Amino acid sequence: MSSRRKKGFQIDGFVLTEHRNYNQSLNYDELASRYNAIVLRGIEVETDIGHVLVYGAGPAFFETFDLSDISLPYEDVFRVAWDSGGIAVGAHAGRPRIGALEHVDERNVALSGVSILETLNGGSNDFENARAHELASNKNIREVGGSDSHFVSTLGACLTRFQGEVSNISELVGILRSSSSQFIPLKLEETLPGADIPESRPSSEQLIPHTSGQGELGGEELEYDRSVVGKEIFGGKLEVTSDAITKYCDAIDETNPIYVDSDFAKTGPYAGIIAPPGILQTAQVESPPDPNVKFGTTQFMAGSHQEYLLPIRPGDTLDAYVKVKEVYEKTGRSGRMVFIVRQTRWANQFGENVALLETSMVIRQIQ
Amino acid sequence: MTDTATNAQRYFEEVEIGEEYIQTQVPSRENVLEFLSTWSDPGDEIRGRFTDQAGANKDGLQKPIVPGNMSASMITRLVTDWAGPLGRIVSLDISFRRPVQHDDQLKCLALVTERGDDLAEAGGPAIVSIDVSFENERSEKPVQGTAQVELPRRDAE
Numbered sequence: 001m002s003s004r005r006k007k008g009f010q011i012d013g014f015v016l017t018e019h020r021n022y023n024q025s026l027n028y029d030e031l032a033s034r035y036n037a038i039v040l041r042g043i044e045v046e047t048d049i050g051h052v053l054v055y056g057a058g059p060a061f062f063e064t065f066d067l068s069d070i071s072l073p074y075e076d077v078f079r080v081a082w083d084s085g086g087i088a089v090g091a092h093a094g095r096p097r098i099g100a101l102e103h104v105d106e107r108n109v110a111l112s113g114v115s116i117l118e119t120l121n122g123g124s125n126d127f128e129n130a131r132a133h134e135l136a137s138n139k140n141i142r143e144v145g146g147s148d149s150h151f152v153s154t155l156g157a158c159l160t161r162f163q164g165e166v167s168n169i170s171e172l173v174g175i176l177r178s179s180s181s182q183f184i185p186l187k188l189e190e191t192l193p194g195a196d197i198p199e200s201r202p203s204s205e206q207l208i209p210h211t212s213g214q215g216e217l218g219g220e221e222l223e224y225d226r227s228v229v230g231k232e233i234f235g236g237k238l239e240v241t242s243d244a245i246t247k248y249c250d251a252i253d254e255t256n257p258i259y260v261d262s263d264f265a266k267t268g269p270y271a272g273i274i275a276p277p278g279i280l281q282t283a284q285v286e287s288p289p290d291p292n293v294k295f296g297t298t299q300f301m302a303g304s305h306q307e308y309l310l311p312i313r314p315g316d317t318l319d320a321y322v323k324v325k326e327v328y329e330k331t332g333r334s335g336r337m338v339f340i341v342r343q344t345r346w347a348n349q350f351g352e353n354v355a356l357l358e359t360s361m362v363i364r365q366i367q
Numbered sequence: 368m369t370d371t372a373t374n375a376q377r378y379f380e381e382v383e384i385g386e387e388y389i390q391t392q393v394p395s396r397e398n399v400l401e402f403l404s405t406w407s408d409p410g411d412e413i414r415g416r417f418t419d420q421a422g423a424n425k426d427g428l429q430k431p432i433v434p435g436n437m438s439a440s441m442i443t444r445l446v447t448d449w450a451g452p453l454g455r456i457v458s459l460d461i462s463f464r465r466p467v468q469h470d471d472q473l474k475c476l477a478l479v480t481e482r483g484d485d486l487a488e489a490g491g492p493a494i495v496s497i498d499v500s501f502e503n504e505r506s507e508k509p510v511q512g513t514a515q516v517e518l519p520r521r522d523a524e
Contacts, residue, residue: 003385003478123464125507150462151511153478153498244405251402252440253368258452269453276447277456278440282406298426301435304461306443359435366427 001035004156010191011156013038014147015172017053019330020045020067040169043067044091046331047074049103049111053118053146056173057086070331078113087176090114092121092148094132098331099124101135111139116176120145120185122157130204144176145185156188222329222338228289235285235322235344240275242314248279275312280346280355285320288342291327295338296363302339303360310354318354321345325358338363368398376451379482379493379518388449388477392441392501394433396469402437432466438510441475442499446514449477449497453519457494461512471509473501480513492517
């Protein structure tokens with residue numbers, strides 16, 4: 001927020017909406033104070049019409065629903081949120097599967113009880129946002145914007161301007177519930193002083209369709225071999241050679257002299273060239289025991305967590321120890337997704353851990 | 368593949384929250400093939416979606432895509448380019464939110480989000496947190512992440 005404000009953008013606050021998790025014990029006061037910001041708490045739940053943001057719901061909401069359920073009945077979610085004093089908002093409405101639009105188009109979902117949709121979403125592209133806006137306009141549903149920020153740097157990419165005071169969750173809910181209140185979705189650049197706020201944005205017909213509408217929602221309990229989770233096995237050796245480092249550096253246009261210039265590197269802290277950390281991402285190791293997930297037709301890399309503990313030098317011999325750390329599921333643009341997190345622990349010839357790499361693979365069903 | 372990499376050294380004391388480092392990367396099919404050659408054989412079945420249109424279509428993709436571990440390597444390079452030769456990645460978290468397609472014009476951003484002054488003043492390592500991301504010409508951010516980087520200090524020179 002500091003960097004956004006330095007550039008003249010106006011962001012007063014944000015709502016943290018963890019997926020399927022509402023932890024009331026977390027206190028955001030220090031965060032709010034440090035950045036002079038309003039920091040509120042909500043939740044993003046998963047329903048049979050995609051993801052839904054819920055603000056200010058009372059205890060009855062959390063007693064009614066199993067928040068880990070990835071296919072909650074949307075009408076109940078919107079109704080119970082309202083009846084318990086809160087408000088539900090259809091998140092990233094233009095996104096395949098996890099937004100409301102395709103459920104309306106393909107299954108004639110009526111959007112009963114839905115009074116607000118997020119039609120300007122920082123994680124959606126322009127086409128997806130355009131068709132979300134068209135859905136809201138056609139159904140006479142009010143619209144908000146949100147950054148959908150999973151990282152600090154995307155905070156405020158899209159946001160909502162409210163007319164009236166919003167300093168706590170009650171005031172936010174009050175404005176969103178009131179039929180006479182005024183609010184509009186904005187893009188970050190539209191918060192600059194004097195910026196034009198367009199009366200209309202490009203329609204979906206004017207934009208290049210770009211979504212990845214694949215797959216279908218599934219509902220059955222996930223079947224896999226739970227006994228292999230957490231079992232670490234030896235996955236093989238990696239001989240780190242100067243040639244391998246050079247080949248890797250060539251492949252990614254690496255120019256950092258600590259990796260490519262031996263004369264420079266001799267004067268540095270390692271007294272010679274070291275391997276770029278990314279080189280471990282290309283090492284081939286044995287797979288850990290297969291959890292044998294009974295789902296999906298294809299898999300992609302979804303995420304990576306890496307910790308680098310010690311430098312890796314030419315001549316090092318590294319041992320890989322691999323395991324399946326975790327298997328879990330959630331819904332995404334392409335419907336149901338199953339994640340397998342595999343971990344590789346790299347140890348050098350002295351028995352010292354040099355790196356820890358976790359790769360999260362997502363399995364999807366392609367029709 | 369990359370327009371610029373200055374390799375300038377960055378020092379902890381000079382880093383400011385909100386500071387941005389931007390480079391452009393355009394991974395071509397040739398770049399992908401060269402990267403694949405570091406870890407897979409030309410006959411590997413896994414290569415399909417990374418190298419040709421038919422393989423991509425089979426997996427429901429519009430175009431051939433850049434392998435996830437190549438995107439991860441490009442991100443690690445962005446971070447080490449930002450940090451300079453004496454900087455060190457402590458940890459890196461990357462989220463692949465959409466496919467990176469061949470020839471995507473990627474604006475690669477490293478943005479400083481936090482500077483660990485308290486830890487550094489207490490004699491600990493000088494750690495800076497940065498957000499990293501790729502943004503393509505369709506205004507999508509297919510790869511996003513965060514990194515913790517240890518930087519050298521001026522006063523240690």
